[in-house]
Amino acid sequence: MKTRFKTRIAGLVAGIALSGTAAAFEPLPAQPPVPADNPMNAEKIELGRMLYFDPRLSVDGTVSCNSCHNVMTNGTDNRPVSVGVKGQHGGRSAPTVFNAAFLSAQFWDGRAATLEDQAKGPILNPVEMGMPSEKAVIERLKKIPEYVDRFETVFGKGGLTYDNIAKAIAAYERTLITPNSPFDRYLRGDKDALSESAKRGMKLVEKVGCTACHNGPNFAGPELPTGQGFFQKFPTYTDNKYVKKYDLMADKGRYEVTKKEEDMYMWRVPTLRNVALTAPYFHNGSVQTLDEAVRVMAKTQLNRDLSRKEVRDIVAFLESLTGEIPPQVMPKLPQTEGFSVVGDQ
Amino acid sequence: MKTRFKTRIAGLVAGIALSGTAAAFEPLPAQPPVPADNPMNAEKIELGRMLYFDPRLSVDGTVSCNSCHNVMTNGTDNRPVSVGVKGQHGGRSAPTVFNAAFLSAQFWDGRAATLEDQAKGPILNPVEMGMPSEKAVIERLKKIPEYVDRFETVFGKGGLTYDNIAKAIAAYERTLITPNSPFDRYLRGDKDALSESAKRGMKLVEKVGCTACHNGPNFAGPELPTGQGFFQKFPTYTDNKYVKKYDLMADKGRYEVTKKEEDMYMWRVPTLRNVALTAPYFHNGSVQTLDEAVRVMAKTQLNRDLSRKEVRDIVAFLESLTGEIPPQVMPKLPQTEGFSVVGDQ
Numbered sequence: 001m002k003t004r005f006k007t008r009i010a011g012l013v014a015g016i017a018l019s020g021t022a023a024a025f026e027p028l029p030a031q032p033p034v035p036a037d038n039p040m041n042a043e044k045i046e047l048g049r050m051l052y053f054d055p056r057l058s059v060d061g062t063v064s065c066n067s068c069h070n071v072m073t074n075g076t077d078n079r080p081v082s083v084g085v086k087g088q089h090g091g092r093s094a095p096t097v098f099n100a101a102f103l104s105a106q107f108w109d110g111r112a113a114t115l116e117d118q119a120k121g122p123i124l125n126p127v128e129m130g131m132p133s134e135k136a137v138i139e140r141l142k143k144i145p146e147y148v149d150r151f152e153t154v155f156g157k158g159g160l161t162y163d164n165i166a167k168a169i170a171a172y173e174r175t176l177i178t179p180n181s182p183f184d185r186y187l188r189g190d191k192d193a194l195s196e197s198a199k200r201g202m203k204l205v206e207k208v209g210c211t212a213c214h215n216g217p218n219f220a221g222p223e224l225p226t227g228q229g230f231f232q233k234f235p236t237y238t239d240n241k242y243v244k245k246y247d248l249m250a251d252k253g254r255y256e257v258t259k260k261e262e263d264m265y266m267w268r269v270p271t272l273r274n275v276a277l278t279a280p281y282f283h284n285g286s287v288q289t290l291d292e293a294v295r296v297m298a299k300t301q302l303n304r305d306l307s308r309k310e311v312r313d314i315v316a317f318l319e320s321l322t323g324e325i326p327p328q329v330m331p332k333l334p335q336t337e338g339f340s341v342v343g344d345q
Numbered sequence: 346m347k348t349r350f351k352t353r354i355a356g357l358v359a360g361i362a363l364s365g366t367a368a369a370f371e372p373l374p375a376q377p378p379v380p381a382d383n384p385m386n387a388e389k390i391e392l393g394r395m396l397y398f399d400p401r402l403s404v405d406g407t408v409s410c411n412s413c414h415n416v417m418t419n420g421t422d423n424r425p426v427s428v429g430v431k432g433q434h435g436g437r438s439a440p441t442v443f444n445a446a447f448l449s450a451q452f453w454d455g456r457a458a459t460l461e462d463q464a465k466g467p468i469l470n471p472v473e474m475g476m477p478s479e480k481a482v483i484e485r486l487k488k489i490p491e492y493v494d495r496f497e498t499v500f501g502k503g504g505l506t507y508d509n510i511a512k513a514i515a516a517y518e519r520t521l522i523t524p525n526s527p528f529d530r531y532l533r534g535d536k537d538a539l540s541e542s543a544k545r546g547m548k549l550v551e552k553v554g555c556t557a558c559h560n561g562p563n564f565a566g567p568e569l570p571t572g573q574g575f576f577q578k579f580p581t582y583t584d585n586k587y588v589k590k591y592d593l594m595a596d597k598g599r600y601e602v603t604k605k606e607e608d609m610y611m612w613r614v615p616t617l618r619n620v621a622l623t624a625p626y627f628h629n630g631s632v633q634t635l636d637e638a639v640r641v642m643a644k645t646q647l648n649r650d651l652s653r654k655e656v657r658d659i660v661a662f663l664e665s666l667t668g669e670i671p672p673q674v675m676p677k678l679p680q681t682e683g684f685s686v687v688g689d690q
Contacts, residue, residue: 053417062412062428072398072678078685083407087432279685290683319682330673333417337664338635340423340624 025202026217027184028273028323032101032174035226038116038167040174044154048172050147050331051165056140058129060085061342065122065169069097071176071328074277080285084128091127091251093285098325099273101174102218103229108283109254110229110268115170120162134162141165143341146334178274178323186320194320201317204310209302219272219321231266234283235300242296246286253283276319291315370547371562372529373618373668377446377519380571383461383512385519389499393517395492395676396510401485403474405430406687410467410514414442416521416673419622425630429473436472436596438630443670444618446519447563448574453628454599455574455613460515465507479507486510488686491679523619523668531665539665546662549655554647564617564666576611579628580645587641591631598628621664636660 034040051057055064068082068090069075075096077083082094092108100106106118122128123137131137141147141160151159154168183202185193194202205211213232216222221230235248243249254263267283280286281293294314298304306314379385396402400409413427413435414420420441422428427439437453445451451463467473468482476482486492486505496504499513528547530538539547550556558577561567566575580593588594599608612628625631626638639659643649651659 055415055418055422060428061422061424067407070400072676073400074680077400077406078687079406080688083405083432085432087428087430276682277680279681279683288684315683322682325677328675328677330675331417332670332673335419335622336624337621337667338624338660339633342423343425 027187028179028217040171044171047150048168051169054333059131063129068094076278080280085130088127092283096278098176098178104224105229109257111257113227115173116166119166119169140341144334181323182320197313197316198320201313213269214272221269229268232269233265234267237303240299273321372532373524373562385516389516392495393513396514399678404476408474413439421623425625430475433472437628441623443521443523449569450574454602456602458572460518461511464511464514485686489679526668527665542658542661543665546658558614559617566614574613577614578610579612582648585644618666
């Protein structure tokens with residue numbers, strides 16, 4: 001399996017070969033790919049930032065994109081599964097929004113091709129933000145004059161549409177990139193950026209086989225055409241204590257969307273960037289610590305029992321993937337005078 | 346009643362007499378009073394800002410101070426009553442945090458003397474942030490090394506205490522002042538800052554009697570010693586359609602705390618600053634629009650039926666009380682590596 005993927009990667013990414021490491025490790029680019037039909041500009045990003053933080057996009061005015069993908073806490077909520085409107089729990093752990101712009105497909109099961117497609121989902125999901133329809137979202141935002149004006153400025157006359165809400169949010173999300181991690185600084189020549197333990201861990205993730213899937217600049221697989229997710233089966237090896245302990249087969253992954261047998265237990269390979277800060281782990285958030293997550297992955301994906309020292313070194317390496325969160329300006333959300341657009345659902 | 350309060354006020358506040366207005370209207374000071382035992386400094390304010398936005402102060406990691414007192418939406422959540430952990434609803438509407446530093450007592454019933462006292466309440470309230478005890482809060486924050494360091498820097502060795510959590514949050518809240526409203530600019534000499542309708546409204550609120558209670562720089566009553574709330578009975582006149590329609594007597598106000606007969610239906614007079622942006626209205630958030638709130642107050646407090654034009658002018662004046670929200674920097678919340686401090690409650 002390892003060999004197969006290394007071959008595949010070789011044709012897709014231009015790796016930076018480093019002396020002492022055979023793997024194709026790459027620093028995070030400063031900018032993610034930007035789709036031709038949604039170019040970024042300052043006004044669109046600002047509108048997207050407002051929408052991202054605006055709880056009025058949820059039916060009862062309590063949940064914003066940022067509630068679960070909190071940019072103040074590493075782009076996630078650090079919960080097993082997220083909590084939506086009316087105290088409802090979601091089925092999967094919220095993936096970090098940071099560097100999601102580098103993924104070729106979104107959601108744990110890759111069911112959305114782009115950030116734009118992804119942004120449309122949670123707003124209408126009954127257990128997340130719970131708005132009843134696209135029309136209801138538009139009707140609500142139309143009551144907020146500054147939003148109407150801003151959509152027109154950014155997208156032209158009649159610019160307040162559900163597609164454009166998603167475009168603005170996606171444009172903001174493409175600014176949520178975390179460059180300059182110790183690992184990136186090391187790759188760029190600062191040999192002191194990594195501890196000795198992290199350096200051993202870097203060799204181990206390749207030797208053990210983690211990088212067969214967690215490769216590329218985002219450690220989420222090779223660069224692929226938009227919408228073509230990089231999927232892997234999880235768990236691959238099921239005859240171990242972890243599968244039952246962490247209930248790893250209750251959710252059938254991509255199969256739940258496609259109902260195709262070949263998608264059973266297939267998941268989009270998640271990024272390892274900032275992984276030290278996004279506990280708890282896995283699609284169901286069942287594993288609370290990073291060292292245990294490393295043990296689980298080694299056993300379920302590579303049928304390997306790591307030594308304590310190996311786990312420690314790999315964790316040290318993973319901790320070196322924590323990048324710099326860009327400074328965040330808090331939006332001033334457009335206001336309504338004399339009334340509120342949310343009721344008491 | 347009007348006369349009695351005007352007399353009381355005269356002895357307490359140094360009003361600015363303006364030509365053309367007999368009422369003691371005052372601009373909002375740039376700085377609120379600061380208690381001697383909690384001086385403000387940049388590091389304390391920054392620590393308080395972090396705590397204010399940190400959902401890990403709630404039992405399941407979903408609710409921060411900012412969830413209900415959202416500084417991006419006028420210091421409130423624009424909901425009838427707020428939603429706390431596990432989808433639970435509170436009993437009263439969240440008052441705005443903006444300019445709360447000018448109040449001599451906190452909460453709708455004035456049960457907390459200071460911002461410091463107030464900040465300790467919601468964290469432990471089972472239907473708000475739901476932490477089981479002060480000790481549990483401290484134990485959780487102790488797992489976050491940067492918090493431990495920051496508390497020591499600000500408060501000295503062993504600085505991470507529940508009292509100091511409240512002090513830091515209060516220091517941040519004292520920065521949440523909204524000066525320079527059109528009304529303030531008008532008071533300072535810019536005669537064009539108010540529309541003709543707002544100018545008529547300014548005269549009306551005095552003539553009708555609103556300013557008997559809503560006076561002083563924060564329109565929340567006279568300056569009083571800390572902890573001595575400025576209370577009024579609401580509703581005063583009960584023989585009208587509004588009391589039943591908006592269920593204004595279900596909650597007995599300050600009586601619920603003191604169980605004293607004299608506190609029956611007594612409420613701390615709320616600020617009118619930014620009132621146009623804090624719908625819905627009243628302690629139970631039952632009134633959805635500002636014009637209806639004006640009608641209800643005139644009838645229940647002054648037994649007066651206002652004409653449409655009077656309501657319109659008063660609303661125009663109230664809209665002129667919208668100040669400038671200070672630019673908000675988003676905190677970077679202290680992080681934990683390899684684990685999360687919140688579980689799946």
